[in-house]
Amino acid sequence: MNHPDFEALSNRWPNLASARLGARVVEVTDEFFAPAERMLADSEPVFIPGKYDDHGKWMDGWESRRRRGPGHDWAVVALAVPGAVAALEIDTRHFTGNYPLAAEVEFCRVDSDTELSTAAWQTLTPLTSLQGDHCHRIEIDTPQVCSHLRLHIHPDGGIARFRVYGTPSVDWAQWQGQTNIELSAAQTGGRILAFSDAHFGRPDPLLYPGRGRDMGDGWETRRRREPGFDWCVIALGHPGTIHRLEVDTAHYKGNYPAQASVEAACLPGVTDPALLRTSSMFWQPLLPASPVGPDSIHIFEKELTRRGPFTHVRLNIHPDGGISRFRVFGEPVQL
CATH class of the missing domain: 2.60.120.260 (Galactose-binding domain-like)
Known part of the structure; x- marks a missing residue:
């Protein structure tokens, strides 16, 4: 603990x-x-x-x-x-x-x-x-x-x-106008703020560099025996418009989610887990529930329903399972 x-x-x-x-x-x-x-x-x-x-x-x-x-x-x-x-x-x-x-x-x-x-x-x-x-x-x-x-x-x-x-210490201005900057990377301030379950592994590695080393290097929830799905809330390192998402299920072969979806919000400075746990249920849809497979990198661009700007995203996995890495790419913006 x-x-x-x-x-x-x-x-x-x-x-x-x-x-x-x-x-x-x-x-x-x-x-x-x-x-x-x-x-x-x-x-x-x-x-x-x-x-x-x-x-x-x-x-x-x-x-x-x-x-x-x-x-x-x-x-x-x-x-x-x-x-x-x-x-x-x-x-x-x-x-x-x-x-x-x-x-x-x-x-x-x-x-x-x-x-x-x-x-x-x-x-x-x-x-x-x-x-x-x-x-x-x-x-x-x-x-x-x-x-x-x-x-x-x-x-x-x-x-x-x-x-x-x-x-x-990141000079975000150097990337102004670029749409392929990883806004969620832990090295530039991305962090996990709240999550539904982490029985087999906390979600922190989702934002780490590189691909997962093994099945222990990722976020994995317990087997869900009731309706619903698992989720985690991520604060981006900098506000930005979102142009691409990557969901990587490396090493998860018999325990990957059936689908992933993403919501987003613009909430500068908000870090309270209790507040985010409640408010994230009403955020704007960014990626509708989309199929994911085992041990693969899944890229979503055309599927995104809006751009933002956003400061937070919520990754949902349906109904449960394991994700190795999650990356949010876009353009840094000043609010």
């Missing part, structure tokens, strides 16, 4: 430190017990009793060795895309006798990793006390545009997840 703060933050901003979006660790002082890359995983941290490797107890996160001298450990993270960071999560779940006492975060803005040695690092969050087995939420009073963050842990220990929420 997701931490409630995670749900609240991910409704407002994408996670710029998502490994699936391209974030990576570029430098780390020590990762003897567990690699720092692990703290950027999109999955929730787990604890597996009895699982050990050559270095000791396997932990789902970054864990440095016990420090026997002065100093502390740190790791530099390159964000998936530069962005204005508004909130952080420093998560120590499952680290109970081996969590750091405190953490602080610095930021910089550079064009490449090679410039880090001369970068002017600034404080994003001051030294903050940490608890074990706890998800710490830190909001930034004045969002700062960053390309890299340096997470300091004092003096050593383990971090399960490090998430960085903010608005991607």
Whole structure:
């Protein structure tokens, strides 16, 4: 189950430190017990009793060795895309006798990793006390545009997840007049705000780059035993007129939906899941219920009944099943 703060933050901003979006660790002082890359995983941290490797107890996160001298450990993270960071999560779940006492975060803005040695690092969050087995939420009073963050842990220990929420720095004006821009991409601010069911997999991967790696890399609902259908609401990264939709059922062969349909609305700034859950029932039809097949990319252009502009779309799958990716292409517009 997701931490409630995670749900609240991910409704407002994408996670710029998502490994699936391209974030990576570029430098780390020590990762003897567990690699720092692990703290950027999109999955929730787990604890597996009895699982050990050559270095000791396997932990789902970054864990440095016990420090026997002065100093502390740190790791530099390159964000998936530069962005204005508004909130952080420093998560120590499952680290109970081996969590750091405190953490602080610095930021910089550079064009490449090679410039880090001369970068002017600034404080994003001051030294903050940490608890074990706890998800710490830190909001930034004045969002700062960053390309890299340096997470300091004092003096050593383990971090399960490090998430960085903010608005991607995207020059939408450069695409004005173009009708093939992916408005829904997570890298440019697209995000899932509400959904009916996610029994076998959350809908977040719908907006990830590339095709799904396997059947676990997508949105899959339970088998529906009553009338109706499943759905999810998506906030576009930028308002736009919509010219093409893509529904990809990669790897879903015996569990793909029979049909897909889409509605849309223009609701600037609306992110409240409860409001969207209700209002989306009355949005404008964009794509009527259309057949989809197994393990294929389905492209819809001529079938679209209107263009917008829109800020939100609702993808419906009839009656249930799995979708790997969903993409909304169009022209960014200013409202």
